[in-house]
Structures are given as C-alpha cells and as structure tokens.
Amino acid sequence: MSTFHVIDGSVTQDVIGSAPSDVLELVRETYLQHSCGATVNPNSHFLRFPHDPGARIIALPAHLGGDTPVSGIKWIASYPQNVRRNLPRASAVLVLNDAETGYPFACLEASGISAARTAASAALAVETLADGDTPKTVLFVGAGVIGRTVSDFLAARGTDVRECLVHDHVDAYAETFAAYAADAHGWPARTVSQIDAALATADLVVLATTAPAPWLADGQTLLPGQLILNLSLRDIHPTVMIKCHNVLDDIDHCLTAQTSPHLTETEYGTRDFIDGTLADVLRGDVTLGHDRPTVFSPFGLGVLDLAVGYHIYRTAVRTGRATEIPGFFPELKRW
Template sequence: MYEFSVIGGKTAREIIGASRPQIVDVVRDTYLAHHAGDSVNPDSYFLRFPEKPDARIIALPAHLGGTEGSTEVSGIKWISSFPANIERGIPRASAALLLNDYETGYPFACLEASQISAARTAASAVLAAEQLTGGRTAGKLTVVGAGIIARNILEFFKSRDWTVSSVTVHDKSEEYGAALASYASESLGYQASTESSLPSALKDADVVVLATTAAEPYIVDLESFVPGQVVLNISLRDIGPELIDGAYNILDDVDHCLKANTSPHLAEQKYGSRDFITGTLAQVVKGEVTVGTDKPVIFSPFGLGVLDLAVGLHIYREAQESGRAVEIEDFFGETTRW
C-alpha cells in the first residue's frame, strides 16, 4: 500500500511506441466504460494568468471503474499549455499524472504525462477515423498543424496499419511543416508533402486532422469541407459554427465538449440548441448512432481525464513488469496512526 513509483517520459514513450495498437483498444474500452456510467469525470479546472492570456494549466481529475480485466483507479492529470514555448523551440505542453489507489486513496505512481496525453489524444483520433470511415484506408490524409500531437497521430495511424496514398501537411511555419512531412516519409513510410495553401490542403482529402494551437475559428468558408469527408477536430477551435451546423457531429462527451468556446460550443451559442449533435463516439462504436456521406463528419474530442488514467495505468503496469519504474522508498512519512 505504501509503494510509490515514478515513471519518466522516456520510459513512457518507449512503452507507448511498443503498444500503440493496444492503446487504441484501451481508449475504446474506456469510452465504452464512460458511456456505461462506470466512471467519474468532473469538469476540468483551468488556472489562467492575467499577463499570459493564451497560457493555462489544467487539472483533470477522474475515476475509472473496475471494468473487466482492470483495476479501479483514480487520479489527476496536471497539464500546462504555454503556446509561447513554440517560439522557444520547446514543446507547448508539459504534464504529470498522479494515480491513486481506489481502496485507500493513497497515490501509488507519478508519471510524466505529456507523452500519455499525446498518446490518448492520438489513439482517440485514430479510433474515431476507423469508426467513422468504416475501415483503415485513406486516399489523401491532410494534417493541419505540424506539432507533437500531429506526429503522434500519424504514428498511431501507422501502428494500426492504415493504408494511406498520400499525406499532406499544412502549417504556418514552413520549417515545422517540412519536418513533419519528412518524418512521415522517412520514418513512417508515407508519401508526404507540404502545402502552403489551406484550401488546397483540404481539397480532396478523405481524412483531415486539425492539430493546431488556434484560439478561435479560422476555417469559416462554407465550402471548406465536402460531404463524406471525415474531419478530426482535435484542437477543437479551428472550425466556424456554421460549418459545425452543416455537418454530422460526433463528440467524446457532450457536456464536456460544449464549453470553453470550442467550435461545438460556439455553434450551441449561435443557434441556441444542440440539435447539430449526432452523438458520441461510444454510441458510434455500439451502433447506437450512424453517420452518412451526405455531409462532412466532424469528430470533436474535448479530452477526458479517464483516458489519461487508463493509458497511464497501462504504462504503469508495463513499467512495473519490465523493471523500468523507479521506486521511491519511504515516500510516505507516516504509515501508522500511532
């Protein structure tokens, strides 16, 4: 009960790299557990700074119930988003995940969590693409935003054996766009190139991945997306409300996603209802809702803390079994009441 482990980012990345297909399955099972009510996932809490309006640190507390083959676990992810870091050449996000034992409440592990956050985000994106396209094939795959999240998403596509004819990368920075295209080509084996024009990048794409740091919509042309196109709205705020209203909309969790001026939240504010929402990804997995090809299909995941718990627990177990977790002796100063 008094054991406490620390798992660093390098170890987490190694475990993620060796188990991406399984992590997609972990995310799928977690969505289904959440849909069944076997979770507690409160609102995220935002720490903001008057002098840095674009920066924030977010607390995501959650509890995941004991689904078959798993152990009940609680915890919290503490993740910062400082977009100005990009100008310094360092990652925008950094994070830590604390896991707590459900029986006693004692924390038993602390994990570097930027890797976990990126992995669960990428896994949910690829899971959505599989469910919404009905397969693992895309002619043209367009990625808007060439950061760490975009790289992880492409890695997860590759790990799930997606057949992709071409990858097109669009980013404001030619340097970052070229770096991701080169990585997709040289490390993942995709035919990849960059495109400086956003409309050209979006045109004829079967799947579009939006992974930017945009704070407000910039994709507002009603002709931006076409019927049948699957748009993974990972960064949540790129798309204007009019485009949301004209699409099939799949969310990870309705109440969570309709806040903080996400694109779906802007649509709710503009139109005064939630009629534009088709359902959740769990409902798609279970066959409770379907999408057609007569409109674009947009997946908007707010990001659930239970996903961090599930992926973090997977990494913790793998690190423990392989001897890569660092045990901290005497972490707790008192282990008896008297």
C-alpha cells in the same frame, strides 16, 4: 499502497511505442465504460493568467471503475509561446491514487500519455467513422507533437495513406513533419501552403493547431463523406459545424470552454447538430450518413489518461523500469 514510484518519459514512450494497438484498445474500452456510467470525470479546471492569456494549466481529475479501479489527476500546461523557445508547447504529470485508500502511488511524466491517448482516440475515430475504405489522402493542419503522434497511430493501424499533406504557419515545421512522415511511415508526403485547396482534396483532415478562435469558415470547401478530426477543438466556425455530422467524445464536456461545438450551441441555441458520441457509434446506436462531412471533436477525457497511465505504470513495475522512492510517506500507521 505502501510504495511510491516515479516513471519518466522515456519509459512512457517505450511502452506506448512498443504496442500502440494496446493503447487504442484501452481507449476503446474506456469510452464504452464511460458511456455506461462506470467512471467519474468532472469538468476540467483551467488556471489562466491575465498577463499571458494564451497560456493555461489544466487539471483533469478522474476515476476509472471496473475490475481494477484507479483514481488520479493530470496536471498539464499548455504554453504556445514555448515553441519560440524551442520547447514543446505542452508539459504534464499524472498522479495515480489508490481507489480504496486514496493514497497516491505513482507519478508519471504525462505529455506522452496525453499525446498518445489523443492520437489513439483519433485513430479509433478514423476506423469507426471513415466513409468506406481507409482514407487515402490525409491533410495535417498543425505540425506539432499531436499531429506527429496521430500519424504514428494511423501508421501502426495500417492506414493506407497514398498522399500526406502538411500545412503549418511555420514552413520549417511543416517540412520537418513531411520528412518524418516519409521516413518513419513511408508515406508520400509534401507541404502545402494553400490550405483551401488542400481541404478540398483530403479524405481525412487532422486539425492539431493552437488556434484560439475559429478560422475554418464557409469560404472553404469541405466534401461529403470527409472526416475531420477536430483535435484542437477551436478551429471550425459554427456556420460550418452546423452543416456537418458531429460526433463528440462527451457531449457535456465538449460544450464548454468556447470549443467549436460550444460556440455552435451558443450561436444556434440547440444541440440538435450533434449526432452522438463515439461510444454511441461503436455500439451501433448511432449511424451516420455520407451526405456531408463528419467532424469528430474529442474534448479529451481524464479517464483516458488514467487508463493509459495505469497501463504504463503496471508495465513499468512488472519490467523493473519504475523508480521506487523509499520513504516517500513518512509513516503509514496512524498509531
């Protein structure tokens, strides 16, 4: 690699928005590739701050093998207090490295990549795990970027939503999301203030909050066959998790960092509550019953960011929308 390109967020959004199904298929392929050992996905590294315990910056290094190998790292900041500043909670960059030389060759704005790969994995989980027909009543808990992007991917895949319920601790956010779902997707959408009643009626529950600890506990009613996308990872109490079917994206990764699966393992001293990974279900190695709710908990693998980011990079270069930085490397010969 002798050139270096920068790709801004508007290009990322255009590439993702023009073909969301391509992103979903990339995520599907990457999950299967990861399950076969054709990736390297170390543990994420968390930079935390004693003066602001809710904030963190996370490094996700990864390597994706196959016919077009690539390495890289996502550096993503999560600052929940940003919403009070009228700023998005998360910001990120993705650096891509040549698999042969190690040289970095691109830097991409990556908050959109992160949201898209999360939403694509959520939509893939719905198509893979939903009981019977596609969900008719969908409850979004948390009305931020992740929830909105999940709605975009569900709509792009033709999910037949008959009723969209939105709950957020800030009423204005819930109202904005409901209006978006109605205008952008044509879904009948409304806000709900009573989360318990909404949980008891939804076929699909999308948890996309910033909650630091579990709040969904035994007093709330879940349904057999209900699908819960545990995207924020820390909303569900172990006493609820243990009673559900549980599918993860990667078992070892999910059982860290005080996630709901991690807390459940710690509380009960076993991993027997885990049915398998989404790749296991995709391959037909794991079949789930409909006798209880199913929870999908994706920790968020760096290899997904790489797959989506590399797709965006190649598309941007091919269409002339990547900005080359001449002279980024001062010299490319050792002698």
